[in-house]
Amino acid sequence: MEQLLAQIEQLKKEIAESAVTDAPSLEAFRIRFLGTKGIVKNLMGEMKNVANEKKREFGQIMNEFKQFAESHFEQWKEQLEAGSAAAGPSIDNTLPGDNLPLGSRHPISLMRNHIISIFQRLGFAVAEGPEIEDDFHNFTALNLPEHHPARDMQDTFYIQQNPDWLLRTHTSNIQIREMEKGELPLRIICPGRVYRNETISARSHCFFHQVEGLYIDENVSFADLKQTLYYFVQEMYGKDVKVRFRPSYFPFTEPSAEMDISCQICGGSGCAICKKTGWLEILGCGMVHPNVLQNCGIDPNKYTGFAFGMGIERPALLKYGITDIRLFSENDVRFLRQFTAAT
Ligand code: DAH
DSSP states (O other): OHHHHHHHHHHHHHHHHOOOOSHHHHHHHIIIIISTTSHHHHHHHGGGGSOGGGHHHHHHHHHHHHHHHHHHHHHHHHHHHHHHHHHOSSOOTTSOOOOOOOOOOOHHHHHHHHHHHHHHHTTOEEOOOOSEEEHHHHTGGGTOOTTOGGGGGGOOOBOTTOTTEEEOSSTHHHHHHHHHTTOSSEEEEEEEEEEOOOOOOSSOOSEEEEEEEEEEETTOOHHHHHHHHHHHHHHHHOTTOOEEEEEEEETTEEEEEEEEEEOTTTTTSOOTTTTTSSEEEEEEEEEEOHHHHHHTTOOTTTOEEEEEEEESHHHHHHHHTOOOGGGGGSOOHHHHGGGGGGO
C-alpha cells in the first residue's frame, strides 16, 4: 500500500508538471492515463492486493487520482479547442502560394484542335468512334471486302478474344457509324487515333492520328469538296498556299484524289522535305462511293457526298519543325513543355 501511494504521488506530480499543447500529446496522455489499459485502470486493479482495512482509504485516493487526471485532461482539451478557434486555420495567408506546375497541350492536340476549329466554322460537327472496331466498320462497309488487295496496306492488330475485332486502321470507321444513324444531311469532322502494323522509325509508328471529314446531302459535288478543302488550307497555311489534286484510288471513294499543298518549307522551289518536288501531300479525298452509301442504308440516287482523311502527325512535324515522330509518344516533359506558349 505504501508503495502504491508513493507511486500515485509521483504520477500526480508528473501530471501537474506536464504541459500538453497539441492534439497528439493530449491523445497520448488520454491513452496512457485514462485508456482501457491505462495507468488509472491498472492501479484500480491493485485493489485486490490491498489489505481489507485499507481498501476504503485506497479507493478514495484512487478516485481522487482519477479525477485529478481527468480534470487535467479536460482543461488541456478546452485550452486546445479555444486556442485553435482563436488562431483560425493554421495557414499564413500572407505567404506567397506554391506555384502549381501548369500542363500544356500536346502538339498533336494543338494541331487537331486547330483543324477542327477551321471546319467548325464551315458548320462541321465533331463525331468520334471506337478505336477497337469490327471488321465491317473498318473495312467491309467501306467497300473493302475480305481479300480485297487494298487491305494489305492497312495491316493492323487483332484482338485475340474475337477474330472479328481489330484496332481501327483509319478514322473512316466513324463515317460508317454516323451514316448508319440515318440522320441526313450529315456534315462531320472526326478526329481520332488509328493503328497500323508497321515498323517503328522516325517517320512511321504503329499508331498515329487522323482527322476524317464527311459531308452527305443532296447535290453535293466535287466542286464542294475542292472549295471546302481550299478554304481549309488557306486558313491553315495562309492565303498564298497553292493546292493541286492528283487522281488516286481509295475503295470508298469514286473518283478519288490526293491533295498536295505547295511546300511550306521551301515555298515550292524544292527541298529535302518535299523531296525536291515543291509539293507536300496532305490528304486523301473523293466522292463517297455509292456502295458505301448503300452499305449504310442511304439511297445513292438521292444523296451524294464527299469525304477526306488526313494525318495529324505530318502537319504537326512541319509546323513545329520536329524531326522524329516518336517524340510525340515518348512523354518526355522536356519535349512537351516547349508547346506551352502555343496554347
Ligand atoms: N482512310 C484513308 C487512309 O487512312 C484516308 C482517306 C482517304 C479518308 C480518302 C477518306 C477519303 O475519307 O475520302 O489512308
